[in-house]
Amino acid sequence: MSIIGAGNVGASTAQLVVQSGLADVVLFDIANGMPQGKALDLAEACPLWNSSASIRGSNSYTDTAGSDIIVITAGFPRKPGMSRDDLLHANADVIKSATAETSRVSPDAVIIVVTNPMDVMSQLAWRVSGFPHNRVIGMGGILDSARFRTFVAFELGVSPEDVEALVLGGHGDQMVPMPRFTTVKGIPITRLLTKEKIESLINRTRHGGAEIVSLLKTGSAYYAPAASTYLMIKAILLDEKRMLPCAAYLDGQYNVHGLYVGVPAVLGENGVERIIQLDLDEEEKKNFEHSVSAVRSLVAKLSI
Ligand code: APR
Numbered sequence: 582m583s584i585i586g587a588g589n590v591g592a593s594t595a596q597l598v599v600q601s602g603l604a605d606v607v608l609f610d611i612a613n614g615m616p617q618g619k620a621l622d623l624a625e626a627c628p629l630w631n632s633s634a635s636i637r638g639s640n641s642y643t644d645t646a647g648s649d650i651i652v653i654t655a656g657f658p659r660k661p662g663m664s665r666d667d668l669l670h671a672n673a674d675v676i677k678s679a680t681a682e683t684s685r686v687s688p689d690a691v692i693i694v695v696t697n698p699m700d701v702m703s704q705l706a707w708r709v710s711g712f713p714h715n716r717v718i719g720m721g722g723i724l725d726s727a728r729f730r731t732f733v734a735f736e737l738g739v740s741p742e743d744v745e746a747l748v749l750g751g752h753g754d755q756m757v758p759m760p761r762f763t764t765v766k767g768i769p770i771t772r773l774l775t776k777e778k779i780e781s782l783i784n785r786t787r788h789g790g791a792e793i794v795s796l797l798k799t800g801s802a803y804y805a806p807a808a809s810t811y812l813m814i815k816a817i818l819l820d821e822k823r824m825l826p827c828a829a830y831l832d833g834q835y836n837v838h839g840l841y842v843g844v845p846a847v848l849g850e851n852g853v854e855r856i857i858q859l860d861l862d863e864e865e866k867k868n869f870e871h872s873v874s875a876v877r878s879l880v881a882k883l884s885i
Contacts, residue, residue: 582814583607583645583687585679586655587616587638589800590695592623593807594652594814599623599634601811604818606636607645610655616640646686650814653706655679656696658801659794665697665753666879673883676702677709684710691817691852692717694828695810699752701879703828703841708885714830715852721752722826722843723809724802728789729758732782733770748786748826749865750843750872757868758783762859816848829853835861835869840880842873 582598584591587610595606608623610616616638623636637644645651656672659665676696683690692710694703694717703719710717725748734741747762760779763770770779785792793802816823829846831837834856845857861869 582650583648584652585609589803591654594810597811600630602632608638642682648687651683651690652693654695680706680709694719700828700841700876719828729786751876755872755875758786820850822849
C-alpha cells in the first residue's frame with residue numbers, strides 16, 4: 582500500500598500499519614528526503630516491534646505502482662481560526678495531482694481520502710481517478726464518532742471502549758452526531774444523560790478538530806485521524822466487512838444523489854460494499870440535510 586503525504590497524519594498512519602505488520606508501505610511526499618528519512622526511522626523500529634513489514638520513502642509516484650490501497654493525506658492542515666473549508670482550493674490542486682498520478686500506476690487500488698475538506702476531496706478523487714465509487718472512500722465519520730465516544734466516556738466516567746457512537750453527514754461543522762444511535766454497552770445515552778448535556782457533547786464533537794487546532798497552533802490533529810485511517814485500511818485489506826461511518830458516494834440512499842457524505846458503510850476488500858440505511862426522525866433528517874447542503878455547496882465551488 583502507499584501513503585501520499587508523509588506529514589503528521591501520513592507518518593502516523595504509516596507507523597500503525599508497519600508496527601502492526603499489516604502491510605508493506607511506500608511513503609510518498611514532495612518534500613525531498615523527508616519521506617525517506619521517516620521511512621528509514623520506521624524501518625529501524627520494525628525489529629523492535631517484531632514486525633516483518635517493510636517501508637520505504639519516495640518522491641516518485643512510480644514507486645507507488647501496483648498498490649492495493651492508496652491513502653491520500655497530502656495537502657495543507659488547518660491553522661487556528663481556519664475551518665476545514667478554508668483549505669478548499671489549495672488542497673484541491675494537491676488532490677488532483679496525487680489522484681491522477683496514483684490512479685494511473687495503481688488502477689486496481691482502493692483510495693482512502695483524508696485531506697480536508699474531506700467529503701469534497703473524496704468527490705474530486707473519485708472524478709479524477711475514474712474509479713468505481715466503491716473504490717474511493719473518505720475518512721471522517723470514524724474520527725468524529727471516536728471524538729463523540731471520548732467525550733461521552735469523559736462525561737460518564739466509563740471506558741471509551743464501552744461507548745459506541747455514530748456521526749453522520751459531512752466532516753465539517755454541520756456534522757450530525759446521533760444520540761439515538763450512541764450507546765454505552767447497548768444503553769442509549771438519551772437514557773443516561775440530560776438533553777442539555779448531550780447537546781454540549783454534540784457541540785464539542787462538532788468542534789473537536791478545531792479544539793485541537795487551537796491548542797496545537799501549528800497544525801491539526803493526527804493521532805486519532807491516523808488511528809481512524811488504520812481501521813479502514815485493516816477492514817479493506819483483511820476483508821473484515823466492518824461497519825464503519827465513512828464518506829461514501831450516495832446514489833439515492835438517504836435521498837442524496839451523486840454526492841460523497843458520511844454514512845455507515847460496510848468495508849471489505851471491494852472498498853464500500855454496502856451502505857446502511859437508517860430511518861431518521863424529523864430532526865435528524867433536517868440536520869442531515871443541512872450538512873449535505875454544506876457539502877454540496879463546496880462541491881459546486883469546485884465545479885465537480
Ligand atoms: N504531493 C504530495 N505531498 C504533498 C503535496 C503534493 N502536491 N503538497 C503537500 N504535500 C505534503 C507536505 O509536504 C506535507 O508533508 O503533505 C504533507 C502534509 O502533512 P502535514 O502538513 O503534517 O499535514 P497533516 O497534519 O498530515 O494533515 C494532512 O489531513 O487531516 C487532514 O486537514 C488535514 O488536509 C490535512 C491533511
